[in-house]
Amino acid sequence: MTRPSLAQPAAPPGLSERLLLGNEAIGRALVEAGVSLAASYPGTPASEILAAVVAAAHETGAEVHAEWSINEKVAFETALANSMCGRRSAVAMKQVGLNVAADPFFRAAYLGVTGGFLVVAADDPGPHSSQTEQDSRLLALAAQVPVLDPMDPREAREMVHLGLQLSERYELPVMLRPTTRVCHARQNVPLGEVRPLERPARFVRDPGRWAATPVFVRELHWRLHDKLTALAGEAQWAPEFLPGEGGRPEKCIVASGAAAAHALDMLAELGAAGQVDFYRVRMPFPLPRPWVEQVLGTYREILVLEEPGPVMELQLGAGRVRGRQSGQVPGFGELTPEVLGRVLAGFLGMAAPEVPAPAAGGVRPTLCPGCGHRGVFYALRETFPQGIFPSDIGCYTLGINLGAVDTCHCMGAGISQAAGFYHAYAAGGDFPPIVATIGDSTFYHAGIPALINAVFHRARFILVILDNQTTAMTGHQPTPALGVTAQGRPATPVALPELVRACGVKFLREVEAYNLPEVKDILLEADRFCRSSEGGVAVLIARHPCLLTPEGRRQPRHRVRVTEGCVGCRHCLEAFECRGLRWEEAEGRAAIDPVTCVGCGVCVHVCPAGAIEAEAGG
Amino acid sequence: MRQQIIVSGVGGQGAVTLTRWLGEAAMLLGLPVITSETHGMAQRGGTVISMVKVGGFRGPLIPWGAADVGLFLHGDNLAVHGGYVRPGGVRVVNTQAPGAHLGLDALGAALGLGLKPVAANLVLLGYAAGRGVLFCGAEVLAEVIRQQTPARFREDSLLAFGAGEAAAREAGG
Numbered sequence: 001m002t003r004p005s006l007a008q009p010a011a012p013p014g015l016s017e018r019l020l021l022g023n024e025a026i027g028r029a030l031v032e033a034g035v036s037l038a039a040s041y042p043g044t045p046a047s048e049i050l051a052a053v054v055a056a057a058h059e060t061g062a063e064v065h066a067e068w069s070i071n072e073k074v075a076f077e078t079a080l081a082n083s084m085c086g087r088r089s090a091v092a093m094k095q096v097g098l099n100v101a102a103d104p105f106f107r108a109a110y111l112g113v114t115g116g117f118l119v120v121a122a123d124d125p126g127p128h129s130s131q132t133e134q135d136s137r138l139l140a141l142a143a144q145v146p147v148l149d150p151m152d153p154r155e156a157r158e159m160v161h162l163g164l165q166l167s168e169r170y171e172l173p174v175m176l177r178p179t180t181r182v183c184h185a186r187q188n189v190p191l192g193e194v195r196p197l198e199r200p201a202r203f204v205r206d207p208g209r210w211a212a213t214p215v216f217v218r219e220l221h222w223r224l225h226d227k228l229t230a231l232a233g234e235a236q237w238a239p240e241f242l243p244g245e246g247g248r249p250e251k252c253i254v255a256s257g258a259a260a261a262h263a264l265d266m267l268a269e270l271g272a273a274g275q276v277d278f279y280r281v282r283m284p285f286p287l288p289r290p291w292v293e294q295v296l297g298t299y300r301e302i303l304v305l306e307e308p309g310p311v312m313e314l315q316l317g318a319g320r321v322r323g324r325q326s327g328q329v330p331g332f333g334e335l336t337p338e339v340l341g342r343v344l345a346g347f348l349g350m351a352a353p354e355v356p357a358p359a360a361g362g363v364r365p366t367l368c369p370g371c372g373h374r375g376v377f378y379a380l381r382e383t384f385p386q387g388i389f390p391s392d393i394g395c396y397t398l399g400i401n402l403g404a405v406d407t408c409h410c411m412g413a414g415i416s417q418a419a420g421f422y423h424a425y426a427a428g429g430d431f432p433p434i435v436a437t438i439g440d441s442t443f444y445h446a447g448i449p450a451l452i453n454a455v456f457h458r459a460r461f462i463l464v465i466l467d468n469q470t471t472a473m474t475g476h477q478p479t480p481a482l483g484v485t486a487q488g489r490p491a492t493p494v495a496l497p498e499l500v501r502a503c504g505v506k507f508l509r510e511v512e513a514y515n516l517p518e519v520k521d522i523l524l525e526a527d528r529f530c531r532s533s534e535g536g537v538a539v540l541i542a543r544h545p546c547l548l549t550p551e552g553r554r555q556p557r558h559r560v561r562v563t564e565g566c567v568g569c570r571h572c573l574e575a576f577e578c579r580g581l582r583w584e585e586a587e588g589r590a591a592i593d594p595v596t597c598v599g600c601g602v603c604v605h606v607c608p609a610g611a612i613e614a615e616a617g618g
Numbered sequence: 619m620r621q622q623i624i625v626s627g628v629g630g631q632g633a634v635t636l637t638r639w640l641g642e643a644a645m646l647l648g649l650p651v652i653t654s655e656t657h658g659m660a661q662r663g664g665t666v667i668s669m670v671k672v673g674g675f676r677g678p679l680i681p682w683g684a685a686d687v688g689l690f691l692h693g694d695n696l697a698v699h700g701g702y703v704r705p706g707g708v709r710v711v712n713t714q715a716p717g718a719h720l721g722l723d724a725l726g727a728a729l730g731l732g733l734k735p736v737a738a739n740l741v742l743l744g745y746a747a748g749r750g751v752l753f754c755g756a757e758v759l760a761e762v763i764r765q766q767t768p769a770r771f772r773e774d775s776l777l778a779f780g781a782g783e784a785a786a787r788e789a790g791g
Contacts, residue, residue: 017645019645021655044658045657045658047657128660129657129658129659129660151676151677152676152677153652181678181679184654184656184657185652185653185655185678186637186638186653186655186678187650187652187678188644188650188651258677258678261677262676262677262679264677265676266681269681269684336679337677337680337681337682337684338681338682341681355682356701361665361697362664362695363628363663363664363694365629365659365663365664366662366663367662368630368663395659397659398659473658474658579663595729595735
């Protein structure tokens with residue numbers, strides 16, 4: 001039986017290695033493997049994959065349709081249809097993006113695919129930049145989709161190739177599940193040649209499959225079950241075996257992903273390298289049955305190391321397994337070298353290395369100096385001290401520092417929550433000012449259905465769309481308003497104001513986000529509208545381009561200074577939180593930090609004593 | 619050659635860039651390398667840490683107390699990440715404050731040359747290379763910067779790096 005070698009495909013002669021981020025290695029490999037459609041929605045830690053597809057296609061001349069879709073569900077379905085035409089396809093997202101795409105994901109397992117279809121779902125054990133720490137492999141298990149768990153960028157690249165082959169062999173979607181420490185690791189990675197696949201679109205009509213009604217679904221479910229059973233019987237996906245010296249024949253370690261890489265490093269650090277049998281699992285679901293039986297029949301104690309959930313542990317069962325469920329491994333969280341050092345030492349009966357408490361301190365993230373969101377949040381807090389402020393996911397979640405973000409749940413939830421808060425309070429009569437904030441990209445992603453629903457059900461609240469004309473948090477991907485695709489090609493722009501009106505909104509104002517007096521006036525006017533007899537949802541689009549974009553950098557600057565009039569009340573430092581302002585201890589007053597101030601001049605409107613001045617031309 | 623390096627800073631100071639140049643330097647020398655970076659919300663002005671492991675390592679993270687070298691782009695970060703550097707390891711710090719480290723006012727040097735504040739990262743890198751504490755010499759890193767930096771930033775980047783190197787020579791390094 002041939003076993004797919006993870007050392008292959010190596011760089012052919014003439015092609016060298018390159019220092020690549022894990023996400024860049026994945027994107028590059030998708031193009032090498034002949035993927036003709038890749039779709040994604042940005043989210044840490046998956047954001048760089050699609051840009052790498054675009055770059056590799058550009059560099060190699062490969063014909064690829066790469067798109068930033070409006071959300072992960074749309075991305076999934078678009079790529080799936082390309083696969084149904086017999087063409088290789090991929091979709092990339094972060095783990096919570098897979099929740100959004102869960103509906104098509106589950107059904108795709110039943111109906112299967114034609115051209116190889118890779119679902120890249122990037123997990124964030126820790127979590128470092130996510131609202132949950134969920135394990136996408138558990139969704140793969142629930143959906144009955146095979147999942148590959150790369151240890152590092154090199155292996156992520158190889159698994160793209162192997163995953164697409166596996167997908168075509170079984171006509172199943174295959175999940176590639178990297179974690180933050182693979183996505184955002186850089187490594188010397190071999191480059192492969194691009195092998196374009198000449199596969200013109202060919203959709204074979206088969207309504208019993210592609211439009212399967214429940215009576216067909218029963219049959220398809222059996223077929224899925226059979227595919228999985230056959231796949232799990234393949235010895236070729238057996239884990240990589242690193243035999244120990246034989247001193248501990250009753251014990252072995254089973255590990256996958258970055259946890260396996262760090263476990264190997266920590267065994268070396270503990271002076272225990274090669275002392276115990278070590279199985280490095282590459283496909284944690286379905287675990288190959290012959291291998292499971294062999295391991296359970298051979299060892300009395302099996303230490304399972306995986307992130308973040310117990311996927312292999314669930315399949316290996318209780319009894320001999322030491323893992324997250326049995327308590328030998330922390331029940332959740334990232335398996336850092338420090339955690340692994342303790343776990344491995346305990347398992348091997350060695351003295352645990354001393355690990356001090358994790359370092360505390362550091363500075364929290366904050367909105368950039370000159371960010372247009374800051375002034376809007378300040379105005380919200382000042383205008384409605386008793387307000388309720390549901391918000392959403394993006395840079396603007398940092399409005400929490402300014403006391404103007406009360407909730408952050410999942411993409412688009414702020415608008416639905418605002419409606420829910422209104423209905424909850426209105427049931428008792430009066431309602432407080434409710435002001436939801438959402439970024440432009442998030443509004444396109446999941447805000448539109450929520451807004452239609454709120455308008456239809458006559459909720460009364462203010463929605464502020466913070467329009468910085470980009471998807472800032474994840475690295476400035478274009479939004480549908482801009483009229484340019486991920487590949488820099490012209491697109492049909494879909495503008496926010498038209499969308500908002502089409503959702504049935506009767507009160508819409510657009511304002512420059514730096515103009516605090518006007519923002520405050522409109523907020524009051526919007527509140528009056530909400531409470532009027534014909535009132536409903538009032539929408540304010542507050543615009544200022546993100547300062548990290550070329551358009552933002554072109555904005556006019558001011559020379560800003562704090563005058564002798566400063567009374568030292570610290571209002572600007574505490575309520576406005578801009579790193580362009582600092583406290584001068586010796587003088588007992590605020591001052592501009594010339595290194596960080598970008599000269600937006602918005603703080604002029606913030607000083608109660610009128611002691612901040614700005615003149616044009618900074 | 620095996621070396622583990624942490625790069626500690628605040629989002630926006632260019633820690634990721636330094637990490638990348640160190641990785642590219644390892645590539646130029648033909649050494650296997652794996653690095654880890656901070657992306658996402660922390661990049662908006664929060665405390666960040668990157669790691670570089672040169673030589674035969676598998677995973678990208680460095681355990682607490684195991685780094686050979688720490689590059690600190692912000693003096694305050696010593697309190698947070700200082701312990702990543704092993705006993706006997708070297709801390710290179712962007713600071714005027716004295717202490718058990720190799721200190722340089724990299725920000726002051728960058729601004730003194732009329733460069734943007736972010737150039738302090740390359741001043742500090744040049745200083746560390748000049749003091750001879752890195753796995754590679756300054757000429758390797760200078761070559762990386764020449765090769766990898768877009769033309770419009772190249773001259774300023776080399777100026778900043780060179781200023782750090784010069785400061786190291788003055789310090790007797």
